[in-house]
Amino acid sequence: MSAGDLTVVVTSVSSDSHTWNLVVLQLVLEELGHRVHNLGACVPDELLVSECLRLRPDLVVVSSVNGHGFHDGLRLIGAVRARPELAGIPFVIGGKLGIAGPRCDGSRAALVAAGFDAVFEEGGLTAFRSFVAELTVGVAS
Amino acid sequence: MSLAGAGSFGDFVARAQRSGRLVVQPRMGVSDPAAMRTGLLATKHATATTVGTITLDSYTRMGDNANARTALATGAELNGYPIVAHDPAVTRAVLDGVAGPDFPVQIRHGSPCPQPIIEALMAAGLHATEGGPVSYCLPYSRTPLAESIPNWARGCDLLAGVEATGVQPHIECFGGCMMGQLCPPGLLVALSVLECMFFRQHGIRSVSLSYAQQTNAVQDTEAVLALRRLATEWLPDVDWHIVIYTYMGVYPRTADGAALLLEEAARLAVRTGAARLIVKTVAEGYRIPTFAENVAALQTAALAADHCTTITGSLVDTGIHAEASTLIETVVELGPDLGRALAEAFRLGYLDLPYCLHPDNAGRTRSVLDGSGRLQWARIGSMPIRNVVGPNGSAEMTAAGLLASLSYVERSYDSASLEQEYRAGLPAAAVNGREAGIPTRGSTP
Numbered sequence: 001m002s003a004g005d006l007t008v009v010v011t012s013v014s015s016d017s018h019t020w021n022l023v024v025l026q027l028v029l030e031e032l033g034h035r036v037h038n039l040g041a042c043v044p045d046e047l048l049v050s051e052c053l054r055l056r057p058d059l060v061v062v063s064s065v066n067g068h069g070f071h072d073g074l075r076l077i078g079a080v081r082a083r084p085e086l087a088g089i090p091f092v093i094g095g096k097l098g099i100a101g102p103r104c105d106g107s108r109a110a111l112v113a114a115g116f117d118a119v120f121e122e123g124g125l126t127a128f129r130s131f132v133a134e135l136t137v138g139v140a141s
Numbered sequence: 142m143s144l145a146g147a148g149s150f151g152d153f154v155a156r157a158q159r160s161g162r163l164v165v166q167p168r169m170g171v172s173d174p175a176a177m178r179t180g181l182l183a184t185k186h187a188t189a190t191t192v193g194t195i196t197l198d199s200y201t202r203m204g205d206n207a208n209a210r211t212a213l214a215t216g217a218e219l220n221g222y223p224i225v226a227h228d229p230a231v232t233r234a235v236l237d238g239v240a241g242p243d244f245p246v247q248i249r250h251g252s253p254c255p256q257p258i259i260e261a262l263m264a265a266g267l268h269a270t271e272g273g274p275v276s277y278c279l280p281y282s283r284t285p286l287a288e289s290i291p292n293w294a295r296g297c298d299l300l301a302g303v304e305a306t307g308v309q310p311h312i313e314c315f316g317g318c319m320m321g322q323l324c325p326p327g328l329l330v331a332l333s334v335l336e337c338m339f340f341r342q343h344g345i346r347s348v349s350l351s352y353a354q355q356t357n358a359v360q361d362t363e364a365v366l367a368l369r370r371l372a373t374e375w376l377p378d379v380d381w382h383i384v385i386y387t388y389m390g391v392y393p394r395t396a397d398g399a400a401l402l403l404e405e406a407a408r409l410a411v412r413t414g415a416a417r418l419i420v421k422t423v424a425e426g427y428r429i430p431t432f433a434e435n436v437a438a439l440q441t442a443a444l445a446a447d448h449c450t451t452i453t454g455s456l457v458d459t460g461i462h463a464e465a466s467t468l469i470e471t472v473v474e475l476g477p478d479l480g481r482a483l484a485e486a487f488r489l490g491y492l493d494l495p496y497c498l499h500p501d502n503a504g505r506t507r508s509v510l511d512g513s514g515r516l517q518w519a520r521i522g523s524m525p526i527r528n529v530v531g532p533n534g535s536a537e538m539t540a541a542g543l544l545a546s547l548s549y550v551e552r553s554y555d556s557a558s559l560e561q562e563y564r565a566g567l568p569a570a571a572v573n574g575r576e577a578g579i580p581t582r583g584s585t586p
Contacts, residue, residue, distance in 0.1 A: 022498060
């Protein structure tokens with residue numbers, strides 16, 4: 001594994017108390033050589049915004065599996081993109097985002113339109129790794 | 142061990158255990174009072190020795206009773222019974238003629254702020270609940286331990302007041318179920334005992350110590366026997382029993398695999414002299430189970446328990462007792478107030494849950510599954526168990542390894558179920574499977 005050297009925030013959404021998904025993502029990112037700040041379960045939007053302002057991460061990974069990820073995700077990305085300081089930080093979201101799933105009901109497009117840079121469905125770890133790898137190349141060059 | 146008073150939760154379980162019957166219990170909670178009553182009646186009338194459960198909804202767990210009331214007013218369905226939002230008279234009507242000395246009902250929630258819940262269950266005439274200052278705080282919330290611990294102390298003090306009415310109140314600790322999976326047994330056992338000692342310090346004289354089925358039946362057996370020894374040692378003057386939780390991680394998706402895992406949990410309970418079992422259903426891998434699925438699970442577990450006996454001999458000691466004992470002693474030595482000692486132990490990393498992201502958990506420990514499916518420490522952080530655990534040489538957990546570990550039980554039991562179907566009628570294959578630690582359905586203890 002090459003040292004990626006990105007500062008990455010891994011976070012859940014405000015209503016989601018699951019954490020195993022966050023732990024797996026932390027290990028994935030650490031194995032790619034990145035520094036991870038894992039904010040854990042039930043992260044309020046304000047906390048995510050303040051941590052982003054403090055850490056100025058190269059990437060923010062939002063993961064949710066309780067089915068509220070679509071709604072909570074739309075709200076939180078609105079709060080993030082409303083801050084000009086955070087406008088340029090890549091934000092991605094993934095997990096079990098809703099009952100129907102992003103492919104079925106156009107919610108993927110809605111999440112991207114609201115300000116996410118990428119949306120990953122459950123089982124999309126390979127695509128996620130590729131996304132992160134491209135980001136690393138971008139930073140290094 | 143003091144006897145729990147007549148009519149209490151502890152007394153019911155003790156009587157069942159004396160007559161050789163395992164008490165089985167579902168997880169069950171719906172917002173509608175009439176449906177909740179139907180579920181309790183279905184549990185009561187199952188062909189098994191049962192106690193009832195009312196599981197509360199997420200809003201009530203988090204103390205958000207305004208949202209729970211709004212949901213009730215608008216008819217929105219909640220994921221449990223909102224005992225604080227419902228009028229006490231409504232809950233008393235749900236329980237009327239159902240709950241009693243022959244069918245105790247326990248309130249299960251998951252709250253780091255349990256006082257309103259305890260007030261509500263007392264107002265409804267109940268006296269048994271579940272939780273703990275650490276176990277209902279660290280895994281699922283962001284609430285600081287510095288708030289959860291005094292909240293639980295006040296909750297215990299409140300519930301202890303029930304004793305004046307002639308019934309012994311009961312609290313089951315969730316400490317032996319921390320994180321649901323991948324926490325090595327020594328730490329689970331220690332937390333279970335420590336939380337029950339905390340309840341005792343706050344006036345509760347009837348408790349149950351939990352242990353959640355993990356990944357290896359032999360290791361689980363050693364762990365529960367260690368839990369019994371330590372409970373005898375540290376809780377000499379209270380009524381206590383052990384409650385086993387059927388596996389809490391990713392659940393098998395085949396019906397046979399799910400039943401196999403439940404039966405293995407029932408056998409674990411009987412073998413180790415545990416008195417009660419929390420069941421899981423065949424629907425667990427997909428969705429919230431129906432009442433009928435719960436009743437079927439209660440009966441499957443009761444039947445498996447009937448065909449099993451308690452172990453009387455001794456087992457190979459891999460050090461679970463010594464590890465748990467060291468952790469308990471370390472916490473006790475931090476000071477006479479167990480609440481403060483627990484907080485201090487987590488601050489210093491003397492207690493440190495693997496993979497727990499809560500800000501009050503040090504997060505310097507890691508666990509792994511070894512080749513035989515036993516949970517082992519890969520990193521112990523600052524936990525004072527170096528001399529007990531020894532160097533185990535386990536490799537660091539990778540993302541792929543973690544994903545595989547999280548689904549280890551699901552894969553083992555689902556493939557055992559398919560294998561069994563394939564080899565139906567070949568008893569030799571089943572016997573070989575058992576020796577290799579692969580579960581088989583309907584095998585003898």
